Amino acid sequence: MVRLCVICNKERAIVKRPKTGQQVCKGCFYYVFETEIHNTIIDSKLFKKDEKVAIAASGGKDSTVLAHVMKLLNERYQYGLELFLLSIDEGITGYRDDSLETVKRNQQQYDLPLKIVSYSELYGWSMDQIVKEVGLKNNCTFCGVFRRQALDRGAVMLDVDHIITGHNADDIAETVLMNILRGDVGRLQRCTEICTTGDGCIRRSKPFKYTYEKEIVMYAYFKKLDYFSTECIYSPNSYRGHARTFLKDLEAIRPSAIIDIIHSGEAFEIKKEVKLPTQGVCKRCGYMSSNELCKACVLLEGLNRGLPK
Amino acid sequence: MCNIQEEITLNFDVKIKPKSKNCVKCKTAKATILIRHSTYCRKCFQHVFVGKFRKNIEKSRNASNSGSGEKVMIGFSGGPSSRAMLQLISEYNEVLPQKQFYSEIVVCHIDESLLFNNQKSTIPQIEQIVRKYNYPFIGLYLQNIYNSDVTKSGCYNNVIEIAIDDAKILQQEDSIFSPSEKLLNLLNNISKLTAKEDFIWYLKLCYLIDTARKNGCTRLFLGDCSTRLSIKIISLTSKGRGFSLPLETSGETDWFKDVIITRPMKDMLSKEIGIYNQFAGLEDIYIQSVTSMMHAKASIERLTEDFIVRLEKEFPSTVSTIARTGAKLTPSDYILEENRCIICLMPYQENNKIWQNRIIVMTIPSLQQSNGCSNIQQLHCSKNSKNPYDCSNVSNDESMTNIEFTDLLCYGCRVNMRDIKVANNKTILPPYVAEGVEEKKKKDNRKQMRKHIEEYLLCNEEEL
Known part of the structure; x- marks a missing residue:
């Protein structure tokens, strides 16, 4: 017996949506996936017309799908955006050099201008050199702190004041949990905002805020998008690893848990007397x-x- | 080079660890207890432990300002934390025999043995413990939440029956199903343990609050310790209950108006409580839950417990950090007394259902509405259709669609409702829920009436 898609009731269902458990066909999956992102963009008034926007592109699944979907939505709904790809070369041999090749292919496929800025050109240090100096203990701190600034500097070079990143719902839910575990109330309040901005600084948004990681992979898989899927060779830190495992277990128990955590995070308010x-x-x-x-x-x-x- | 340096810091760490075996407080006695990074002797440990409790309870007493002594209720499960709390409250109240802080202390326990096949009631054991204190004891059975007197009015006998696409308010007929059958049917129709546990907890909470109210108690003591609270902070967050989290985990809340909830054990770790009970010779009883002895992935609550307890072993400040984070959260300014979920009685956010429909698209709208503009139109439509209380529809109609019903629920309870399977056995929600629906309907009706005559009114509601 062929299962029909529960949305259109016509086509054969080929996937169970991780977010809702619905059995849907390919066409309907694309529709709901893209529409949810579009709704997120519209409801939070993310863009202005004729805005120049840089897509932070690492060559990984999130940013590859982001580039694809942004180009598509920009044309379908006439956002009127001028899109760029912005990549950071941290200088990690065997990891970043390979993924940058993917970004360069994406540039061809999507026909978007690409800018690459490197750690060694900005700071005089590549990650390989930093790891040689500090070892594998705090290297992720360096990389994270430097990347944030590097993206902003790259945006300035492109004359862009809005960067969008591929952070997905899983990342945000994980950050909510991490900030509770670490007791960082300032970040706890900020981390669920779709758009963050320091005054006069460059805006930074997350259109995939409510998009499940699994569905991003699914989308890339069906659309046969070209992405680079190797973990960074300088492994991630352990405390966050605990939170990630916990989140995956939560999702297995109740698939809506990821959205539920973000919903909770958005509702949190900090006492006025707490110093931030x-x-x-x-x-x-x-x-x-x-x-x-x-x-x-x-x-x-x-x-x-x-x-x- | 860097390796050498790391080793040095490592050695340094070891040195900070308490090598000296003396108590960190009195500095003279030999230490026997290690709590986080500090060692205590028995005497100092007890002093510090009791001190923490007194500080919390004094704070709540000062805030409430009730000079003449109030009547209070202790929610007593029989577990280690509430066992210690019972002892501590009684000691505290007997400090000055001529001036007791609480005029009367009632102990209340809810028996859940119905949920576990062939288990004996916990009430006799609990009663034996409470008898030592000479306090009045109220033993309740969870299934009696279906009694008509567990309602605001005290004699409301309608219930809600959940069907596939509607929810009906009907007269309760005890002849067909006993309260036990109704509770078991409800819980058996909940397909997931996470939702089941959630339901059981809120039914208990509602029952406790109602009992406190009926007995004239203005305060309800709950025994949540800091370990428990930090687990709750993470699990409530994971269940989408962030909006009500500050009310559900704070040291004190007046969300239930005439019954203030106080958690005097909020600063004690479960380990400290265990040691205190052992020293004081306090026996606790084993309380089974629906996920006891089960795999860690049985439910969100169970998973979170496992996660926090394991993390605390590796990083001993986990619990206190989470508890401190939770304490910095505050109920939103947008909390409205009237937006109270009819099941868990916690506040819900306005419009969160619209939010949900936007980011979780479950259907494809017909062809003509596929751009952003008509989506907004769609928004309005669904908003209108969700308002069942226009003036032509006066409260005689007692059936409502499931959409109308879920409009009266908070986000967390709505997530739970998804796991209710409508089966042959009827899914019946207790009278207090039905009463909540009718109350809400009446309120909305009055609002509609008021809208009709608004322009002729010369003063606002309070003055009428």
Whole structure:
């Protein structure tokens, strides 16, 4: 017996949607997947007409699908956006050099201008060199802090003031949990916002905020999108690993848990008497910072002095 | 180079760890207890433990300002934490015999043995413990939540029957199903343990609050310890209950108006409570839950417990960090007294259903509406159709669609309702839920009436 798609009742169902458990056909899956992203964009008034937007592209599944879907929605709904691809070369041999090849292929396929900025050109240090210096213990801190700034600097070079990233619902739910576990209430409040911005700084948005990681993979699989799927060779840290495993287990028990966590995160309000760090500007580089010097400058100073951290 | 440095810090870490075997507080006695990173002797441990409890309870007493002594109720499951709480409250109230802080202390226990085949009632054991304190004891059976007197009015005998596409309010007929059968049918029709556990907890909570109210108690003590609360913070978050989380985990809340909920054990770890009970010779009883002895992935609650307890072993500040994070959250300014979920009695957010329909698209609209503009139109339509209380529809009609019914639920309970399978056995929700629906209907009706005559009214509602 052929199962029919529960949405159109015509085509044969070929997948069970991870988000809802519905059995749907390929066409309906594409429709709901794309429409949910479109709804998210419209409801949060993410873009202005004629805006220039940079897609942070790593060559991984999230950013590859993001580039594909943004190009498609931009044409279908006439957002009127001018899209760019922006890639960061952290300088990790055997990982980033390969994934950048994927980004370059994407550039051809989607016909979007591409800009690559590298750690060594911005900071004088590649990740390979940093790992040689600090070992495998805090290297992810360096990479994360540097990437944030590197994206902003790349955006300035492209003359763009809006970056969109491929962070998906799983990433956001995981961050909500992490911030509770770490006791970081400032970030707990910020991490569910779809668009964050420091004053005068570049806006940063997450159109995949409500999109399940599994459905992104599914979409890429059916559309035969070309992406790079190797974990970074400098492995991720363990505490976050615990949160990730927990989230996967939650999803297995109740598929809506990911959305439910984001829903909770959006409802959280912090007591007024709780002191949150105030955002200022780094004295050295002018980047936004809650301390006198921004984290990147502190880390960089340590590297250059030969005293990590 | 860096390896050498790491080793040094490692050694340093070891040195910070308490090598000295003396108590960190009195510095003289030999330490026998390790709590997180500190060692205590028995005497100092007990002093610190009782001190934490007193601090919390004083705080709540000062805030409520009731000088003459209030009548309070202890929610007593019989587990270690509520066992310690019973002892601590009684000691506290007897500090000054001539001036008791609480004029009367009632102990209440809800028996859940019905849920476990052939299990004996827990009430006799509990009663034996409570008898030592000479406090009045109320033993309840969870299934009696179906009694008509467990309602605001005290004699409301309608229930809600859930069917495939509607929910009916009907007169309860005890001759057909006993309360036990109704409760078992309801729980058996819930296909997932997560939802089942959630349901059981809120039924218990509602029963406790109702009992406190009927007995004139203005305060209900619950025994959640910090380990429990941190598990709850994560599990409530995971179940989409972030909006009501501050009310459900705070040291004190007045969300139930005349019955204040206080959690005086909120700063004690379950380990501390275990040690205290052992020293004080307090016996607790084993309380079974629907996921006891089950795999960690049996339910969200069970998984979270497993996760936190394991994490706490590896990182001993996990529980206290989570509890502190939770304590920094506050109920939203947008909480409205009237937006109270009819099942769990917790507040719900306005419009969260619209949000959900936008980010989880379950259907394809007909061809002409496929752009953003008509989506908004669609929004309005669904909003209108969801409002069943226009003035032509006065409360005689007691059947409503499931959509109308779920409009009266919070997000978390709506997620639970998805796991209810309508089977041959009738799914019947207790009278307090039906009463909530009717109350809400009446309120909405009055609102509609008011809208009709608004322009002729010369003063606002309170003055009428």
